[in-house]
Amino acid sequence: MKKITLLFFISFSINLFAQDSIVNYLDYKGNSVHKKDAFSVETIVKKDSVWQHTSYYRGGKIKFKGQYQNRNLTNPVGRFYRFFRNGILNEVKTYNSSNQLSGKFKSWFGNEKTNSEGIYVDGLKAGIWKYYHYNGILATKQYFSKGKLIKTVFYNEAGEKIEAELVEYQKPLFKGGGMQDFWERIRDIHNRIRFQINGVIVLNFDIDINGNIVNVTTSDKIPSALERALRNYFKEVKGWIPAISMNRRVPHSQSIPLDFRMKFIDR
Secondary structure, three states: OOEEEOOOOOOOOOOOOOOOEEEEEEOOOOOEOOHHHOOEEEEEEEEOOEEEEEEEEOOOOEEEEEEEOOOOOOOEOEEEEEEOOOOOEEEEEEEOOOOOEOEEEEEEOOOOOEEEEEEEEOOEEEEEEEEEOOOOOEEEEEEEEOOEEEEEEEEOOOOOEEOOOOOOEEOOEEOOEOHHHHHHHOOOHHHHOOOEEEOEEEEEEEEOOOOOEEEEEEOOOOOHHHHHHHHHHHHOOOOEEOEEEOOEEEOEEEEEEEEOOOOOOOO
16 A cells, blocks of 8 residues: 655745745635645745746746736736746747837747747737747738737648638637536546545646647656556546637646545555
């Protein structure tokens, strides 16, 4: 029998001064929770005339970084960064002194190919915005004038121009349904994983452009044998329809809690 007590641990260095810093532990909806149940942790620190906001994934890697003129995270100013769980840069955008999106915006996929790029002028999209397929081929091109969409052109994954209706975003679906259907599919996981543990594992995975579950990892320190068992289990779970964004099949990152505190299996 293997008994494991899971503890949530994030390691970061910050100078904490009573009125000039805040640390919050958050669930997947952004609500404050106890440290051991957190999906992420954020720090808000006064630095000169701005408040530096940094968010970390459960496990310690940086998730988001930006700054605001107020400690309640209103009035963004300067450059903002978002990162994938593995530390790869996901998105960069900039706010001007009037707290409006300004200048170049760019985002990347996890394979480090460009996802989207365009320009903001005083908070409005301007000029040409481009959205790319996961293979690097241009997918959607939009023309803007002072925030007004003038024209949209679509291309398939081979780069051929096509006629289509715009689908801005469609979340991934599991067998035509949502997360509840997925939870029903994995309800046998406690009977399939041969470890007795005490705690919550936060499981991370991606749904790739073909609807497969890939990059299965955990944000917690667990035995390698347990991690392998989890990867093998989710490898067998089929039925996802990939997410659609701007008429492209795109990867979708997901994190779910697996609560073993109430289930004890010894096989």
